[in-house]
Amino acid sequence: MSLNYMTPAFIIERDKDRCIDCQVCVRQCANEAHKWDEEEQKVYSEDANCVNCHRCVVMCPTRALSVRRFPLEFRYNANWTPETIRAIYLQAETGGVLLTGMGNDRPYPIYWDHMLLNASQVTNPSIDPLREPMELKTYLGRKPDFLKIKNGKLLEDIPPQLELDVPIMFSAMSFGSISLNAHKSLAAAAQQVGTYWNTGEGGLHRDLVQYGDHTIVQVASGRFGINPDYLKAGAAIEIKIGQGAKPGIGGHLPGEKVGEEVSKTRMIPLGTDALSPAPHHDIYSIEDLRQLIYSLKEATEYQKPVFVKIAAVHNVAAIASGIVRAGADVVVIDGYRGGTGAAPLRTRDSVGIPIEFALAAVDTRLREEGIRNKASLVIGGSIRNSTDIVKAIALGADAVYIGTGALIALGCHLCQKCYTGKCNWGIATQDPQLYKRLNPEIGAERAANLLKAWAHEIEELLGGMGINALESLRGNRLMLRGIGLTDRELNILGIKAAGE
Amino acid sequence: MLKEGQVRIPAGCAISGIMNKKGEVFSGRDIIKSIAVMHDRSNGLGGGFAAYGIYPEFKNHYAFHLFYENKKVKQETEFVLNKLFNIELAEPIPTRDVSSIGKAPLIWRYFAKPKANQIQANETEAEYVVNFVMKINSELEGAYVFSSGKNMGTFKGVGYPEDIGDFYRLDEYKGYIWTAHGRFPTNTPGWWGGAHPFSLLDWTIVHNGEISSYDANRRYLEMYGYKCTLQTDTEAITYIFDLLLRKFGLPLDSAINIVAAPFWSKISRMNPEQQKLMKSLRAVFSSLLINGPFSIILGSTNGFMALNDRLKLRSLVAAEKGDNLYIASEESAILEICKNPDKTWAPRGGEPVIGLLDGKESLYCFDETQEEEVVRHSVAL
Numbered sequence: 029m030s031l032n033y034m035t036p037a038f039i040i041e042r043d044k045d046r047c048i049d050c051q052v053c054v055r056q057c058a059n060e061a062h063k064w065d066e067e068e069q070k071v072y073s074e075d076a077n078c079v080n081c082h083r084c085v086v087m088c089p090t091r092a093l094s095v096r097r098f099p100l101e102f103r104y105n106a107n108w109t110p111e112t113i114r115a116i117y118l119q120a121e122t123g124g125v126l127l128t129g130m131g132n133d134r135p136y137p138i139y140w141d142h143m144l145l146n147a148s149q150v151t152n153p154s155i156d157p158l159r160e161p162m163e164l165k166t167y168l169g170r171k172p173d174f175l176k177i178k179n180g181k182l183l184e185d186i187p188p189q190l191e192l193d194v195p196i197m198f199s200a201m202s203f204g205s206i207s208l209n210a211h212k213s214l215a216a217a218a219q220q221v222g223t224y225w226n227t228g229e230g231g232l233h234r235d236l237v238q239y240g241d242h243t244i245v246q247v248a249s250g251r252f253g254i255n256p257d258y259l260k261a262g263a264a265i266e267i268k269i270g271q272g273a274k275p276g277i278g279g280h281l282p283g284e285k286v287g288e289e290v291s292k293t294r295m296i297p298l299g300t301d302a303l304s305p306a307p308h309h310d311i312y313s314i315e316d317l318r319q320l321i322y323s324l325k326e327a328t329e330y331q332k333p334v335f336v337k338i339a340a341v342h343n344v345a346a347i348a349s350g351i352v353r354a355g356a357d358v359v360v361i362d363g364y365r366g367g368t369g370a371a372p373l374r375t376r377d378s379v380g381i382p383i384e385f386a387l388a389a390v391d392t393r394l395r396e397e398g399i400r401n402k403a404s405l406v407i408g409g410s411i412r413n414s415t416d417i418v419k420a421i422a423l424g425a426d427a428v429y430i431g432t433g434a435l436i437a438l439g440c441h442l443c444q445k446c447y448t449g450k451c452n453w454g455i456a457t458q459d460p461q462l463y464k465r466l467n468p469e470i471g472a473e474r475a476a477n478l479l480k481a482w483a484h485e486i487e488e489l490l491g492g493m494g495i496n497a498l499e500s501l502r503g504n505r506l507m508l509r510g511i512g513l514t515d516r517e518l519n520i521l522g523i524k525a526a527g528e
Numbered sequence: 529m530l531k532e533g534q535v536r537i538p539a540g541c542a543i544s545g546i547m548n549k550k551g552e553v554f555s556g557r558d559i560i561k562s563i564a565v566m567h568d569r570s571n572g573l574g575g576g577f578a579a580y581g582i583y584p585e586f587k588n589h590y591a592f593h594l595f596y597e598n599k600k601v602k603q604e605t606e607f608v609l610n611k612l613f614n615i616e617l618a619e620p621i622p623t624r625d626v627s628s629i630g631k632a633p634l635i636w637r638y639f640a641k642p643k644a645n646q647i648q649a650n651e652t653e654a655e656y657v658v659n660f661v662m663k664i665n666s667e668l669e670g671a672y673v674f675s676s677g678k679n680m681g682t683f684k685g686v687g688y689p690e691d692i693g694d695f696y697r698l699d700e701y702k703g704y705i706w707t708a709h710g711r712f713p714t715n716t717p718g719w720w721g722g723a724h725p726f727s728l729l730d731w732t733i734v735h736n737g738e739i740s741s742y743d744a745n746r747r748y749l750e751m752y753g754y755k756c757t758l759q760t761d762t763e764a765i766t767y768i769f770d771l772l773l774r775k776f777g778l779p780l781d782s783a784i785n786i787v788a789a790p791f792w793s794k795i796s797r798m799n800p801e802q803q804k805l806m807k808s809l810r811a812v813f814s815s816l817l818i819n820g821p822f823s824i825i826l827g828s829t830n831g832f833m834a835l836n837d838r839l840k841l842r843s844l845v846a847a848e849k850g851d852n853l854y855i856a857s858e859e860s861a862i863l864e865i866c867k868n869p870d871k872t873w874a875p876r877g878g879e880p881v882i883g884l885l886d887g888k889e890s891l892y893c894f895d896e897t898q899e900e901e902v903v904r905h906s907v908a909l
Contacts, residue, residue: 047819145630148820151738152738152740153821160839161791161793163791163792165809167807171811172812173776174778174812175778175782175808175809177778177782179803180779180805181801181805182804182808186808186811187810232895267670275587370731395750400751401748401751430538471685493740494820494821495740495741495819495820496819496838496839497814497817498821499744499810499814499906500741500817500818500819501741501744502746502814502815503738503744503747503815504741504742504744504745505743506742
């Protein structure tokens with residue numbers, strides 16, 4: 029084997045005055061960045077193994093540790109950046125596809141930060157959420173055009189709906205890509221707050237069936253863990269066509285992560301690779317999607333809304349229109365910054381479009397076609413805070429999915445190494461020594477707190493705009509103004525510029 | 529400066545309404561006196577009236593009231609009008625000189641009936657008229673249809689409402705329902721079409737408030753073919769009621785529960801059947817919830833309905849005396865014309881005051897095409 033040209037990405041700084049050689053860091057680091065020197069009776073660091081996940085820094089009882097970017101610099105070159113050079117070294121060494129975890133980290137514009145919200149002054153009053161009712165309740169599902177009512181009675185029931193007390197759900201992350209304790213945390217939080225979590229494509233673990241009323245079960249191209257009981261266990265079914273982090277490609281859960289529980293839940297042999305094909309092998313066009321949607325509706329006696337999730341790609345508006353006409357009750361659009369447990373780096377960083385544009389284009393298109401209320405619109409792909417949500421709803425979304433944000437609430441520090449299975453925070457791992465670090469009760473409380481905190485903030489922002497029910501914000505683009513955007517961008521977003 | 533329709537202009541206002549439940553007609557003098565009391569709630573940049581029962585000699589004709597900016601657009605409009613309608617009478621609307629009223633546009637009215645052979649097979653007469661109005665207002669620059677109902681009319685312009693009433697000689701008309709509006713826009717170039725009431729077919733709306741749900745409401749309405757050319761709340765509210773009551777055939781109480789929806793906390797205390805209905809109404813028509821402060825009087829041939837937003841962020845007072853029902857932004861405006869009402873009350877937020885002519889069950893008069901109309905709007909996928 030040739031010389032390894034790689035230099036460490038991070039440097040671990042240990043304050044020797046503070047370090048008491050207690051070895052907590054050694055035991056905490058699954059990457060073996062901290063080691064114990066038996067002879068010297070001292071702790072030392074292997075910088076090259078560090079992924080900068082902060083686990084040791086947070087756990088160190090004497091606050092002796094810090095991690096920084098490794099100070100070694102290449103000769104300045106605006107074209108050949110350190111990342112580019114290092115990627116070539118790595119590929120020259122391995123001959124493999126570059127892998128990464130979490131969402132696109134490239135410095136593309138973040139359009140949420142180019143939109144500003146309105147507030148009431150004089151001509152209409154702002155509403156104080158501490159004094160007046162403030163309603164965030166949202167129903168997801170197909171809405172008929174009108175209702176038949178006679179003598180105060182509804183003659184025909186409306187199609188099945190999901191009832192959300194907050195317009196935020198936890199997006200699909202499979203058991204396999206994340207731990208059972210992470211699933212338990214999200215499921216319990218969803219139940220506590222009155223919203224939904226999503227199983228992802230890895231089936232529903234038997235311990236989580238009790239949260240069925242707050243569960244969206246996913247059907248993806250690998251069809252793992254799918255049987256009639258699974259479909260009926262959830263409150264809704266989501267067909268996953270694609271995800272923002274890796275549009276157009278499938279998934280691969282390595283065999284080493286397929287332990288006994290994952291194997292049982294996914295209904296695949298122990299230790300085998302779990303491969304999700306790029307397309308569903310029974311969907312090669314929109315009419316095939318319609319068949320799958322209706323197969324699932326038949327299997328669940330038309331009692332569950334069916335979601336269809338796609339990645340935000342160039343032609344997203346037309347595709348979304350097709351999905352609504354194919355019979356989906358909820359369309360989910362995942363933007364190019366959406367997270368993942370593992371994706372090829374080049375796909376993650378260069379495929380797809382920003383969710384802000386995709387959302388605006390889809391909402392506009394569905395309205396032009398007069399079918400916006402035939403399906404609800406849910407978006408995901410890097411919702412970072414409550415104002416992102418308010419802006420998304422003003423652009424036209426019914427609700428949002430959060431994945432990365434939810435994992436950060438559980439302790440994720442965005443080191444982007446989910447695909448290694450060595451998550452020191454017990455989230456993206458199947459190692460019992462690691463996942464036991466995530467206490468599902470504490471996890472549930474933290475995830476629920478995040479939703480409650482964001483809900484409070486949304487209420488404040490709504491009240492400021494003189495709105496006391498979230499639905500009056502939906503698609504209310506007059507509440508947005510663009511800043512630092514071109515005419516073309518404003519046009520696509522369907523908003524005016526600040527000052528107009 | 530951009531005129532109304534090119535820019536959205538927020539406005540505060542005064543409203544007033546009187547009706548006689550027996551359908552007995554009375555002159556416009558009372559309503560002018562009533563709205564004049566609330567002079568300070570408007571700023572001279574808009575005033576107007578709606579009157580029902582004023583054209584008994586043409587009660588089966590559509591009475592189109594139009595503003596023209598010049599003679600050329602009048603000719604163009606009349607060309608379209610003649611193509612689509614048989615016109616019984618065309619005349620300038622009589623006015624008198626009032627010193628405080630500035631330069632007025634050309635103001636004409638036409639009593640007309642649709643040409644039967646022009647109505648499309650899948651179109652009702654009402655839709656035919658609505659399409660005509662939308663076409664003139666959105667396509668012919670400088671022409672504006674501001675009234676299009678039968679045996680009723682709106683009269684409006686730039687000025688204080690009492691001066692507008694004088695200008696249009698409303699003391700010489702007799703109607704069984706009168707509503708009035710005084711406007712306090714925060715900026716406007718003074719366009720006559722921008723004054724209120726807003727009207728479509730027999731619907732008229734006078735409205736006080738600025739709704740914060742405007743764009744959510746507008747974008748929903750546009751899915752059903754409405755063109756919100758004026759960008760005003762009042763226009764959007766009119767279309768909401770037209771959609772719910774006329775196109776979808778919903779009962780009035782359901783429409784009210786959509787635009788001023790009961791809070792979820794209140795719904796949770798209802799019986800299961802009511803809960804199901806309310807949940808369905810709020811889920812399906814969530815985009816038609818009118819949010820933010822408003823008080824409105826929705827007028828129709830059969831009566832009127834006054835309504836506040838669900839938090840009651842705008843004033844609204846009602847009173848009754850004999851067969852007369854009074855509504856106004858302020859009690860003083862009622863007492864000016866009715867010294868000793870039998871009953872005076874302030875309706876709660878979201879609680880409608882409905883006045884129907886004796887023998888009428890709804891604000892919208894359904895005809896035999898209604899059933900078919902409703903079915904057609906269910907877009908088949």
